[in-house]
Amino acid sequence: MIKVMLVDDEPFILEGLSVLIDWKEYDCMIVAKASNGEEALEYLKQGDVDLVITDIKMPVMTGIELIRTAREEGLSSAYFVILSGYNDFQYAQSAIKYEALDYLLKPVSADGLIEVIDKVKNKKRATQSGEVVNYENSGISDRPEQGTVLLKDELDGIIQGIEHNDRNKTNSSIDALFLKISEEGIALSEQAINVNKHYLIFRLLHLAVELDESINQEVVMMYISDNILMNGTEMGSILHLKQFAAEYARYLVNLRSTVSKGVLHDIEKELNVNYAQNITLKDFAAKYYVNSSYLGQLFRKQYGMSFREYLNSVRINKAASLLIKTDEKIGRIAESVGYHDTDYFIDKFIAIKGCTPSKYRKNGSEFSN
Template identity: 80%
Template sequence: MIRVMLVDDEPFILEGLSVLIDWEKYDCMIVAKASNGEEAFEYLKQGDIDLVITDIKMPVMTGMELLQTAREEGLSSAYFVILSGYNDFQYAQTAIKYEALDYLLKPVSADGLIEVIEKVKNKKKAAQGGDLADYEKKDKSEAATALFKDELDGMTSGIEHNDKDVINKNIDELFIKMGGDGTALSKKALDVNKNYLVFRLLHLAVELDKTIDQEVVMMYISDNILMSGTEMGTILHLKQFASEYAGYLASLRGTVSKGVLHDIEKELDVNYAQNITLKDFAAKYYVNSSYLGQLFRKQYGMSFREYLNMVRINKAATMLIKTDEKIGRIAEEVGYHDTDYFINKFISIKGCTPSKYRKNGNGQTEV
């Protein structure tokens, strides 16, 4: 049996990997889990590990540093698989240099893990000149037996297809098996179920749009699954969240992928003077406001509020050149009710006062 160690600083990913496949079915046994490279390094000193699956970016010691140290010190001959985010492929060459077995892109799929296991089996057979030794299978852990996988998978499927009936049916069955709000479960069992659900839901979002900020979406999911930090919350609360998340995924398939930022840009070009906020647009386009804020900063290099100020000041600059209206009136027309605040914003963006801008633009001075 292949002895596996999982290493990741995100608990939901650690637990998600633990239950993504039936490890025993593929002659594997998870013997250790670590939250950073240093912790994993200590496990490597203590035990016989065949396969290390590790995230690349972690506090204390990164996955790459763990691989490098293990190889340079001759600590372990375990096969290493490096897990990476979307923009980390520059590290692939280093991973290859230190003989990593594979380099997988997050979110990891079940097929990806199975393929890695097959690679390890083939290499071990080649090294041993025969079949792998068959270890005695152990009973599944409390965490595994307490996972309500069928209900959570059913709920996830309902969310993916935006099927309210399937969502509600599986949530009802989940709460029956949990005995209510989950307080009858051990903390470990509750964490396993919560982390598995976070893992599956985040995976759905990333499959639709790999540019999303995974940390923001993960926090959004986690904050809505739990009510008090230790309970699963009420049935109604979970059903409401599931419905909202189904809508969020639908928005990724449709509005976001077709250019929600372009739509917002056009609307701001017309309605810039209104008291409009990022949350207003998030509600209108059915997008999580934190995620929309991340999209804005990634696209324009500034926050939504900074972008709105830029649009307003540009409109004011045009009015200063093309009209004789007083500065106070122009400030109001572009959405500022405090003239001094408008002037300060104008200076920060245009580098001069509105009066000087007008004078330099058409030779007129402000009265």
């Protein structure tokens, strides 16, 4: 039985990894979960672990610091696997000098986890049979073969163009990519082709997952993978990549439209119930896995006002209803709809309803008709 520890500061990632596969089916058991490297380190000092899957960037102690400390202090002989965000792609490879077994790019797939488990099993069998385990063949290397290079600037340009549906930006970045390969004499090996291709695939997948976490990641990834050509500089490959980039940009536009309608509908329903709570745009952005700036833009487009203005409108409308239907004091009504400063409540009420709460109550039948 392989004993596994999961380490990530995002609770939903920890839980997601724990249910992504049936660990028992692969002769594994999750023995611990930690939210940062320091917590993981304390467990390693007293617990028996075979495999540690850890995020890179975490508070208190990063994943790299965790691996380095565990190795330098001889705390554990466990195999370490890095969870890497896309912007940490190159940084993740530095973990190799501390004998990290492999890295997994987020969002992690079930196949990725299974492949890691198979590697651990092979390493354990080799160790038990007396063979020397060679970390240099673990899947990533700190000594890349000649010509292995990540063309990150050009690939990031393509990503940005697709994300913003900017065809000129996308096409110019694709031209720059192939120009750098052909004119600057970069002879990409098969390994280098895969590194660049995978970087582009997972960055594109991430754009879709950011918009809708419920999408079938495997299907989208296969679609991307089947339509990206990185192994040639001929005009056909350039045109093919440009065509695919345009199609994927349109796919993201449609996805945004579908997701935004659903998200705004859910937020609208929740605000009608929980309007009195201290709710912020960032809270909803985190809950629905949508960028807060993008969510703010959706509110302005849909309602013609900011999220804060919309929330005030909901609260004041609720207060107006209570003013007419009850005899509660104005201060109590203000607090019941989420305002702890009565003067501020009155200012907002006047701005939205055009009169004071007292006048609104006095002339309730007129305002309610």
